[in-house]
Amino acid sequence: MQTIDLRGISCPTNFVKAKLALEDLEVGETALILLDDGEPVKNVPRSLKADGHKIVALKQSDDGHYVLELEKGEE
Amino acid sequence: MSDVKQTKIDLNNLKAGGFIKERGKDLFTVRLRVPGGRMSIPRLKRIAEVAEKFGGEFVHLSVRQSIELININFKDFDAVVEELGESAQKVASCGARVRVPVACGGCEYNPNGLVDTQKSALEVDEKLFGTPTGHHKFKVAFAGCPFDCPKSATNDVGFQGAVYPKLDKGACISCGLCAKNCVPGAIVMGEDNKPLFSDDPCIWCGDCVKVCPTGAWSEARRGYNVRIGGKWGRNPLVGTLFATFLPEDKAVAFIATVLEWYKQKAEGLGRIRLGDTIIKEGPQVLLDHLRTRFPEYIVAETIEPQRIATQVGIPA
Numbered sequence: 001m002q003t004i005d006l007r008g009i010s011c012p013t014n015f016v017k018a019k020l021a022l023e024d025l026e027v028g029e030t031a032l033i034l035l036d037d038g039e040p041v042k043n044v045p046r047s048l049k050a051d052g053h054k055i056v057a058l059k060q061s062d063d064g065h066y067v068l069e070l071e072k073g074e075e
Numbered sequence: 076m077s078d079v080k081q082t083k084i085d086l087n088n089l090k091a092g093g094f095i096k097e098r099g100k101d102l103f104t105v106r107l108r109v110p111g112g113r114m115s116i117p118r119l120k121r122i123a124e125v126a127e128k129f130g131g132e133f134v135h136l137s138v139r140q141s142i143e144l145i146n147i148n149f150k151d152f153d154a155v156v157e158e159l160g161e162s163a164q165k166v167a168s169c170g171a172r173v174r175v176p177v178a179c180g181g182c183e184y185n186p187n188g189l190v191d192t193q194k195s196a197l198e199v200d201e202k203l204f205g206t207p208t209g210h211h212k213f214k215v216a217f218a219g220c221p222f223d224c225p226k227s228a229t230n231d232v233g234f235q236g237a238v239y240p241k242l243d244k245g246a247c248i249s250c251g252l253c254a255k256n257c258v259p260g261a262i263v264m265g266e267d268n269k270p271l272f273s274d275d276p277c278i279w280c281g282d283c284v285k286v287c288p289t290g291a292w293s294e295a296r297r298g299y300n301v302r303i304g305g306k307w308g309r310n311p312l313v314g315t316l317f318a319t320f321l322p323e324d325k326a327v328a329f330i331a332t333v334l335e336w337y338k339q340k341a342e343g344l345g346r347i348r349l350g351d352t353i354i355k356e357g358p359q360v361l362l363d364h365l366r367t368r369f370p371e372y373i374v375a376e377t378i379e380p381q382r383i384a385t386q387v388g389i390p391a
Contacts, residue, residue: 042256046286050186055288058250 002031007065011039015047022053025072030056033068041066084149088156092169092205097146104135105144105155108167108204111178111196111217112140118164125158139177139214141167171213171346173206173334178217179224182236188219189281189297190236195326202327206334210341211348214306215330217299221280228314229307231337231349232330234299237320238281244269246291253283253292296320298372303333303361304350304380309388312350312380315358317365318372329369336364350380 004021006014018033025031033048035041037060045055045068052073059067088094095104107122114122122142126134131146147155156166167175178196182188195217206213216230220237227233249268261277262270270283270292279300283292298320305314321329333349340360341352353361358379366373 041252042286045252045288046186046256049286049288055248055250055252057248058252060251 002029003034004031005034006040006044007034007036009040011043012047014040015044018044018048019051022070022072027072027074030069030071033070035066035068037064037066041068044068082150083153085153085156088152088166092172093166094147094149094152095169099146101148101150103147103149103152105130105147105152106137106167106169107142107144107159108165108175108200109141110175110200110204111181111193113178113193114142121158121160122164125155128158129155139175141175168205169212171208171211173203173208173213173215173330175204176200176215176217177225177230179219181219185219186285187222188236189238190217190219190299190323192217192219192234192236195234195299195323198327199330203330203334208334208341209338210344210352211346213334213337213349217326221278221300227305228302229305229311230302230314231304231306232333233302233305233314234321234326235302237279237296237298237300238284238294239279239296239320240272240277240281240283240292241295242270242272243291243293246289248289248291250288252286252288256282256286258282298322299326301329304353304358306348306350311383311385312348312354313383314350314380315377316374317358317362317377318369319374321369321372325369325372329365332365332368333361336361354379 004018035044049055054071054073056069056071061067093106097104126144129147129151130144135143135145137143176196176199178192181191181193199215214230215232216225216227218225218227218235223235227235247269251264253270254262254264259276259278261273262283265271284294301318301321302314303317304312306312337349340356341347358377362377
């Protein structure tokens with residue numbers, strides 16, 4: 001599974017980078033997206049959901065960042 | 076004397092106001108009617124042409140979302156009105172009347188918007204614009220969500236979009252995004268790793284509904300929270316809550332009911348705003364009046380519009 005590391009990248013650059021990275025995936029494929037706590041974890045999952053992708057899970061890692069498991073939706 | 080030319084102006088154009096005297100001789104500002112601040116591009120082009128032909132070197136974007144043509148000679152009033160295209164672009168109002176409603180972008184393209192404020196602004200503009208109050212100006216604003224960019228509570232009647240959430244626990248995948256997004260702290264994750272909702276801190280912003288990946292959170296109620304009696308200016312007042320979850324299609328009737336009360340209660344009090352009228356009469360009187368028409372949306376009790384201590388000038 002592909003990992004898209006968006007830690008240390010602020011909004012909305014992180015969301016745009018996620019969109020670009022998702023272009024390389026097939027519909028139905030899943031990816032792990034790493035996000036900082038705070039604004040990134042509030043905004044990015046919501047925007048990806050609005051783009052038609054499916055949020056499978058969200059877990060906080062021990063060092064505080066978030067791991068979003070995402071399934072690519074229809075274009 | 077026989078060669079003096081008589082200037083002819085259609086005074087009907089001036090009925091609702093919107094032509095405002097400037098400093099210079101013969102010059103006026105023409106305030107255009109732009110409900111909700113939405114302007115089609117062809118209209119914008121037409122306005123630019125008229126401004127270039129009759130006005131000064133710039134236009135002014137007013138605080139209440141109007142475009143104001145500057146330095147218009149009063150002799151050109153009829154030509155300005157005609158060239159703006161009477162059906163497409165009307166002139167706004169000033170004075171003791173219902174003004175053009177202000178609104179945020181609404182919900183069609185703005186991800187925060189909960190209600191269609193643009194539609195509400197157009198309806199109010201169509202039905203109530205220019206109505207003489209008999210007392211003072213009367214301002215209305217529509218905010219699409221509790222972030223409230225239009226500052227609804229500083230208007231005579233201010234509307235704020237709101238959503239009351241409900242949870243389907245079975246559809247929840249325990250991702251915790253709702254709790255993470257809930258700024259007022261109304262949602263926390265419980266011991267079973269499902270969200271726990273407390274009513275009191277919730278500001279009805281609907282963020283939980285928007286962020287929820289599975290639709291476990293959904294809308295139980297949606298509408299406008301209505302605050303009444305606000306104004307800014309020399310002695311500011313913040314409007315207070317009179318109704319919750321008022322359906323969007325009742326906004327016009329609601330404002331008309333407030334107006335009717337204001338016209339009657341402010342009689343004989345001179346040039347007085349709605350908020351000061353409520354302070355004189357007590358908020359309960361208006362609350363009771365509204366309850367007769369909108370029983371299911373009126374709050375049980377409220378407080379009078381709240382004064383802001385500007386520290387300059389002590390109210391008599």
